[in-house]
Amino acid sequence: MTHWLPNLLDRQGPLYIRIADKAEDDIKNGVLQAGTKLPPQRDLAYDLKVTIGTISRAYALLRERGLVTGEVGRGTYIQSGLEAGEAQTHRDPVTLTYGGTRTLSPPPGKLRFDTTAAVDVGQADVVGRLMVEIARDKPGEISSYTRTLSPDWLEAGRRWLSNGDWSPEPANIVPQMGVHAGVNAVIAAISGTGDRIICEHLTYSQIARSASLMGRQIVLVDSDREGILPEDFERVCVREHPKAAFIMSSGQNPTLSCLPLSRRQDIVAIARKYNVWLIEDYIYGGLVEDGIPLLAQLAPDRTFLLNSLSKSVAAGVRGGWVACPEHMSQRVRVTQKMVCGGLPFLLAELSARLVLSGAANEIKEKVITEFAAREEIVRTVFSGLELRSHPRLPYFWLKLPEPWLSGTFKQAAFDAGILIDDEDEFKPARSPKVFHHIRAGFSEGPDRNTVKAGLITLRQVLDQPPLGNNATF
Helix, strand or coil: CCCCCCCCCCCCCCHHHHHHHHHHHHHHCCCCCCCCECCCHHHHHHHHCCCHHHHHHHHHHHHHCCCEEEECCCEEEECCCCCCCHHHHCCCCEEEECCEEEECCCCCCCEECCCCCCCCCCHHHHHHHHHHHHHHHCHHHHCCCCCCCCHHHHHHHHHHHCECCECCCHHHEEEECHHHHHHHHHHHHHCCCCCEEEEECCCCHHHHHHHHHCCCEEEEECEECCEECHHHHHHHHHHHCCCEEEECCCCCCCCCCCCCHHHHHHHHHHHHHCCCEEEEECCCHHHHCCCCCCHHHHCCCCEEEEEECCCCCCHHHCCEEEECCCCCHHHHHHHHHHHHCCCCHHHHHHHHHHHHCCHHHHHHHHHHHHHHHHHHHHHHHCCCCCEECCCCCCEEEEECCCCCCHHHHHHHHHHCCEECEEHHHHCCCCCCCCCCEEEEECCCCCCHHHHHHHHHHHHHHHHCCHHHCCCCC
16 A cells, blocks of 8 residues: 555544554554555654654554554564454454454464464363262352362362472462463562563563553563573663562473573572562473472472463363462462452362362373374474474474564465464563564364464465565565
8 A cells, every 4th residue: 555644633632542543443444454564653753743752652552452563673564364344244252462363263264373272182071071060069159259268279289380299388379260360460469560570572471461551560681592591680680670570481482491400590599689579480381391490499488380271281261370488378369359350169179170180180191192293293394494392382483584574474374374473472561672483383273184284384485485475574
């Protein structure tokens, strides 16, 4: 299309909101197609006779709404999935993410490689049987609110959070509605408005989004292939005085890094020195089972350890646990209720029965076996390219060859029928770093042949010159 110049005469309110609203209307009406590059901020500011700051705020608002994506030096592009007509005809429920708009089921004709939930290995039969038993055994509890924590729920958390011979004390465990909700409860318990939370330049960015909504500030720490750099962690602690650090110690999402023991020991020492809480997300580490002592083992006095059933058993159950430092569990229980509205009895009881009956571990082994088979396909299809994967994890981190950029490859993949995540999805805050990577999951496909076909399509797109696609530079 020609240079986009919005007409703002019929709109009221702050200029940056008027610009963003006009862009959203033009996207819905098909004036701005998916993949269209918006004007550079300086050019649009000149044309509208406004400051660059106004345009920057408008583009940031569009990004928060999930309507655009972009990279440093590349520009701002209309996000995929919002072509003219699609917004009108596609009626599935949607969930907004920092990286864009996602439907709960794939758009027609699209294969979902942007999720890492546990693969379907027949969990529904086990879950259904246990729910029938719960309804038979606990009818009164189902019809009422959850006011106490069953010892079985705590024991299940102890088992699921254990690592080798180590396990947390049941009294320090709080059941949660998954890791995300648990981290929110922890952040609310240990910090206040304006406090700083450390995140890596690439991580599960939804935690940062949630923290920002609660009024916390995100500060970034440098990492390499092995994870957080202790020297930069200390630099950030000295300069920013953070309240806590969010860390995925093993199976880091999206880079698959694993902190070696020496770094874990350094990070713990630095956290103690500067009085920083550690929030250890072990949702993928529990799949890897690398045997390295957890941060929670090295520093139980200042580490909150979290894991759930989402990646290894069943994401729809939403069961999880957090092991707290001593004397902090009651505080987390209170903030959990304030932030999340309390714990559903049916969820907590089902999660506990899955674990205590041994069904969760049986399902987990089947899931890992399927992950390994699919990861082998990944290695074959993308042979010769730089990627990181693990036979026990449901995603891979692929470096794009020249001249591909992360956002444009995501668009090209979408045009070819594949939903993937570009690197912007994992940036918890504005970062000057550009990695030229994408993350693709492979747990959603119903069978290996479907996954293999999708991976081959991705490789074919990757091997084509970018100008041969509809992605716009």
